Amino acid sequence: MNSSTKAALPMTPAADFEHVEHWVFDLDNTLYPPECDLFAQIDVKMCEFIMRALDVDAIEAKRVQKDFYVEHGTTLAGLMAVHEIEPAHFLAHVHDIDVSVVAPDEALGRAIASLPGRKIIFTNGSVTHAKNVVGRLGIAHVFDGIHDIVSTGYKPKPMREAYERFVQQSGIAPERAAMFEDIPRNLEVPHDLGMKTVWVRPAGEGGTERYQRLSHEGGEAPHVHHATDDLRTFLESLAR
Structure with missing residues (x-):
């Protein structure tokens, strides 16, 4: 190229x-x-984290994930501001991915x-x-x-x-x-x-x-x- x-x-x-x-x-x-496409893996991990942290289903978790990204700049920023989520736990989970690709x-x-x-x-x-x-x-x-x-x-x-x-x-x-x-x-x-x-x-x-x-x-x-x-x-x- x-x-x-x-x-x-x-x-x-x-x-x-x-x-x-x-x-x-x-x-x-x-x-x-x-x-x-590492973000595809991170996307799945974010949804998993939100489902557990907020006790919601996958559809609601996806809505929260995308809305917070738009409204707060990152999903994490929204989770911290609205739900007082501990950021270290979130980052550890969503970045536990396979980088062999x-x-x-x-x-x-x-x-x-x-x-x-x-x-x-x-x-x-x-x-x-x-x-x-x-x-x-x-x-x-x-x-x-x-x-x-x-x-x-x-x-x-x-x-x-x-x-x-x-x-x-x-x-x-x-x-x-x-x-x-x-x-x-x-x-x-x-x-x-x-x-x-x-x-x-x-x-x-x-x-x-x-x-x-x-x-x-x-x-x-x-x-x-x-x-x-x-x-x-x-x-x-x-x-x-």
């Missing part, structure tokens, strides 16, 4: 990143393709390792989930840190507070940072903070219909500086 960008942007972006020394990567559907990608690891400066994962998932995924990819050693939903006080992207907490805790300088995300709306605040932004555009049809919508809405917006459907090739072009 060839790397590509938005029509208005050139395919030789290296000069745009010469100042970057902090490289921030989303995890799910960014470091691995949506076709792996993710294929190792040592070439991606080499591309990330070649970037000058710090490499950090910033995810709405948990550290445990991130470690499982990058361990399966075989690229855990290239990252200098992982910042998860716990570190942001359970404030999810795209909330501004999540990014502000991430910047404070990681010590990155936003004006010397770049962020890679599969959801365009999650790049709006990084753009406002001064980061270079890259939309890692899903190339296939993996994931739910809602994910396909979210992962493409806003892709042409000004806060998306570059786009690619091949993260490894894009990073290799920066190294060159």
Whole structure:
């Protein structure tokens, strides 16, 4: 698959990143393709958790899950706000999944390792989930840190507070940072903070219909500086 960008942007972006020394990567559907569909497993786990925690059937659990996602940014945020659910129990359950569907990608690891400066994962998932995924990819050693939903006080992207907490805790300088995300709306605040932004555009049809919508809405917006459907090739072009 060839790397590509938005029509208005050139395919030789290296000069745009010469100042970057902090490289921030989303995890799910960014470091691995949506076709792996880990969220399908997480979706089932969320429904199981809600059924037990709220003593409801599967239909009601699914309604709660989706409504809270829309109203609170994440299902977890809604469960915490409305039902005072203990977040650690929720995260442990929903991220107890099989990551063997993710294929190792040592070439991606080499591309990330070649970037000058710090490499950090910033995810709405948990550290445990991130470690499982990058361990399966075989690229855990290239990252200098992982910042998860716990570190942001359970404030999810795209909330501004999540990014502000991430910047404070990681010590990155936003004006010397770049962020890679599969959801365009999650790049709006990084753009406002001064980061270079890259939309890692899903190339296939993996994931739910809602994910396909979210992962493409806003892709042409000004806060998306570059786009690619091949993260490894894009990073290799920066190294060159």
